[in-house]
Amino acid sequence: MDILKDLKTQVLSYYDNIIAFLPKLAIGLAIVFLFLLIARFIRRRIIGLIRNKAEDPLLVNFVDNIFQILNIVFGVLLFLYIIGQFGIAGSILGAAGLSAFVVGFAFKDIAENFLAGVIMAFNRPFRLGDTIESNGITGNIVEMNLRDTQVKTFDGKDVFIPNGQILKNPLFNFTIDGFLRKEFILGLDYGTDIEEARSIIKRTMQKIPGILKEKKEPLTLIHEFGASTVNIKTLYWIDTFDKTLSSAEINSQAMRQVLEALEEAQINMPGDIIELKNYNGEPVNTTIPKSA
Secondary structure (H helix, E strand, O other): OHHHHHHHHHHHHHHHHHHHHHHHHHHHHHHHHHHHHHHHHHHHHHHHHHHHHOOOHHHHHHHHHHHHHHHHHHHHHHHHHHOOOHHHHHHHHHHHHHHHHHHHHHOHHHHHHHHHHHHHHHOOOOOOOOEEEEOOEEEEEEEEOOOEEEEEEOOOOEEEEEHHHHHHOOEEEOOOOOEEEEEEEEEEOOOOOHHHHHHHHHHHHOOOOOEOOOOOOOEEEEEEEOOOOEEEEEEEEEEOOOOOOOHHHHHHHHHHHHHHHHHHOOOOOOOOEEEEOOOOOOOEEEEOOOOO
16 A cells, blocks of 8 residues: 555656646647747848849758757757756857867868868858869859858769868869850961951950850950961850850850851862872872761
């Protein structure tokens, strides 16, 4: 009978403790819920202001992710303090500090990528949609998160580059200022009027849609003297902010129209010339077309 009496006393004690704890639990949940609503409202207002001021949505998304994590952490700590679990809250904070120290060694690369992401979020070397090259990977920026940066290559692959590698290695941004230079080389016959050919090429380039004509004009230069041709390099700039035409299509149109203009002006682009030596007689020069 004493055992049943003690058991009944313990059950009633637990019941009384649960009944006494329920108001704290309800108040804690209500306050945390209200806190999260207010925090979300403030976060959205701040993110909205940053989005209106920021040039790049990458920074906005990065800051938004950090705010979401902080809101959850503060919400959990607030709940523990409200229900009277000060020791648990203090232990979590102490454990967090110790864990940060231990995890810093165990997961050095993760911490490094996170810090690199923070640095790049506020000191942005690229924007959403920029064409970059890093660690031998070339493509367009799709997204940057706390650990890595997503790049879509021109053949459709999605590559996730750790932020630490981008920060520590050279980064080539081809489109950050809106200008991208392209070029191609063609060979002209040694008997060609070079200045006339350059003039034809320049006039043709200025008629092609997508090629800049005022800020950065097309330019032609004598590149080198080949074995059978004078090689002319043509340089031109395109506006990367204009998405109506791709750079590959502009380059294709430029080469085609320049070729047609030179052919119309009867300016020849000869094949390779190979000299065949006959050691029993005089050298014989033979022209072999490039398609041969």
